[in-house]
Amino acid sequence: MPIPLVNSIASWFLKKRIHQMELFIKYPNEVQNELLRNLISKARNTEFGKKYHFNEIDTYEKFRERVPIQNYEGYEAVIERSRLGESNILWPTPIKWFAKSSGTTNAKSKFIPVSQESLEDCHYAAGKDLLCIYLNNNPQSQLFTGKSLRLGGSKELYQENGTSYGDLSAILIDNMPFWAEFSSTPSNEVSLMHDWEYKMQAIVNETIKEKVSSLAGVPSWMLVLLNNVLETTGNQNLFEVWPQLEVYFHGGVSFEPYASQYQKILPKEDFRFYEIYNASEGFFACQDHNDTKDLLLMLDYGIFYEFIPMEDYGTTEEKAIPLSEVEIGKNYAVVITTNAGLWRYKIGDTVRFTDIDPYRIKVSGRTKHHINVFGEELIIENAETALKKVCLVTNCEIIDYTVAPIFMEGKEKGAHEWIIEFKTPPRDFDNFQKQLDLALQEVNSDYEAKRYNNMTLNMPKIHQARKDLFYDWLKKNNKVGGQHKVPRLSNSRTYIEELLELS
Numbered sequence: 001m002p003i004p005l006v007n008s009i010a011s012w013f014l015k016k017r018i019h020q021m022e023l024f025i026k027y028p029n030e031v032q033n034e035l036l037r038n039l040i041s042k043a044r045n046t047e048f049g050k051k052y053h054f055n056e057i058d059t060y061e062k063f064r065e066r067v068p069i070q071n072y073e074g075y076e077a078v079i080e081r082s083r084l085g086e087s088n089i090l091w092p093t094p095i096k097w098f099a100k101s102s103g104t105t106n107a108k109s110k111f112i113p114v115s116q117e118s119l120e121d122c123h124y125a126a127g128k129d130l131l132c133i134y135l136n137n138n139p140q141s142q143l144f145t146g147k148s149l150r151l152g153g154s155k156e157l158y159q160e161n162g163t164s165y166g167d168l169s170a171i172l173i174d175n176m177p178f179w180a181e182f183s184s185t186p187s188n189e190v191s192l193m194h195d196w197e198y199k200m201q202a203i204v205n206e207t208i209k210e211k212v213s214s215l216a217g218v219p220s221w222m223l224v225l226l227n228n229v230l231e232t233t234g235n236q237n238l239f240e241v242w243p244q245l246e247v248y249f250h251g252g253v254s255f256e257p258y259a260s261q262y263q264k265i266l267p268k269e270d271f272r273f274y275e276i277y278n279a280s281e282g283f284f285a286c287q288d289h290n291d292t293k294d295l296l297l298m299l300d301y302g303i304f305y306e307f308i309p310m311e312d313y314g315t316t317e318e319k320a321i322p323l324s325e326v327e328i329g330k331n332y333a334v335v336i337t338t339n340a341g342l343w344r345y346k347i348g349d350t351v352r353f354t355d356i357d358p359y360r361i362k363v364s365g366r367t368k369h370h371i372n373v374f375g376e377e378l379i380i381e382n383a384e385t386a387l388k389k390v391c392l393v394t395n396c397e398i399i400d401y402t403v404a405p406i407f408m409e410g411k412e413k414g415a416h417e418w419i420i421e422f423k424t425p426p427r428d429f430d431n432f433q434k435q436l437d438l439a440l441q442e443v444n445s446d447y448e449a450k451r452y453n454n455m456t457l458n459m460p461k462i463h464q465a466r467k468d469l470f471y472d473w474l475k476k477n478n479k480v481g482g483q484h485k486v487p488r489l490s491n492s493r494t495y496i497e498e499l500l501e502l503s
Helices: 003-026 028-042 047-051 060-066 072-083 116-137 168-175 178-183 196-207 219-233 256-265 380-394 429-443 445-454 469-476 494-502
Strands: 097-102 109-114 147-150 158-160 163-166 212-217 247-250 272-279 282-286 295-297 303-309 331-338 345-356 359-366 397-406 415-424 461-464
Touching (some): 028 060, 028 331, 072 097, 097 168, 116 282, 380 429, 397 469, 415 469, 415 494, 429 445, 429 461, 469 494
Parallel strands (some): 415 461
Antiparallel strands (some): 158 163, 272 282, 282 295, 295 359, 397 415
16 A cells, blocks of 8 residues: 555544544543543442442542542552452453552562553553644654654563563553554564563664654663664664654653753754653553643543642642642642552652643652652662661661762763762672662662663762761751751752762
8 A cells, every 4th residue: 555545544543533532621520520430330349349339439529538549559469369360359351461560668569450441442542642643743744654663661471370460561562453563663572572682682683674763662771772773783863774763752751861862863853752651550641742841631541530739648638639620830649540440549650730721741750759760760668678788788877878860871871879978888888889789679670670781770879978968968058957858869960969069
């Protein structure tokens, strides 16, 4: 079939979705309320539905009153039962897949249920919508003249008790219809390779022979791949490899630290960058205009949204509100109810609304201290657990510490930079550094994946702080005493640069 005809048919099919999107944009609260009623009705005979008397819940107020808000620890036991093959616990249809993601306070890894409904009505629907939005904004696009270079996760799918688990990207690739592979590269076989060292080069070898028109993946990993492409081909920029390349769909971690590096290897003013906001729990929002940083909240993917004002988060005043009550500019923790059986679940993200007609957001951070520059999702509990273990092993004591990213620069890999003030320093500093790295890998599977063979993250860099460095920094910033604390983990280098200057 001639390419212009393919473009016309695809554009016609995808643009039909624009009219459906206009419905939830015009009637957002009605769409969300109907969605909640449908979720409750469908799950009323599940174990969870019977426990909370779903058959008696007919309003949002009753739902909010009866069903508790929980984090992963609250669901871990019943999710584990589902993984062992039990059904009809949280959701009526069988849960065959579990997306493995980074750990929580008590677990190295989380296993997020993925239902057939969430696959079809959320994740795959979002992929189609992203193309629909992009084509609607760029009618001259030649996207279908080439393939999409997709960069998925590092894990294979593992079979256990009749269920499967692995990276969400691996689950999505493994369940895609056979025809989808024709429009994507690399092949499923290469995409699902387990060993990243071999996988990266295999992707390079396969994709440089293809006509690639779009990119899709996490910025940190994608940058490693694209630098390998340039190194292998000897080219200066990616348009010398793929002349028809026109857009990069990115998400997972902040794009800002990598923006300048991408502009160097993609030196065209009309090249498009489109941001998405998704996670193992679902696909939530996407950029719906060229050259904007606001994301349209997608309201008909089988996800009901609630929000906790961050000024109340973790206090006795904590209370979730529906979408209809949010305010522009305020910071909220996100709570979701999904068509995979997560009920009033804290995903750990915070967002800020930039508009309410329609509802547009910016991802503002996490509810806990964290570093997620490279997709490692290192949270403060990981750091504290690892430090406690290493201090016991190396017989040392720590007074204070902070951690920040070392951003990728050219072919240089990223890393974490630590400043630690010791009460009793380790006798062997090199061994302390090695043991800390290993301990972090033990408690956080995503950090472990990024450290594998130094593929994305190098060994952490550790400075031994002089006596009273952190106190002096607090004093300089008028933050001595009270509730002021040294920031433990940060996605920026602001604090660590100030501390290094005082060293």
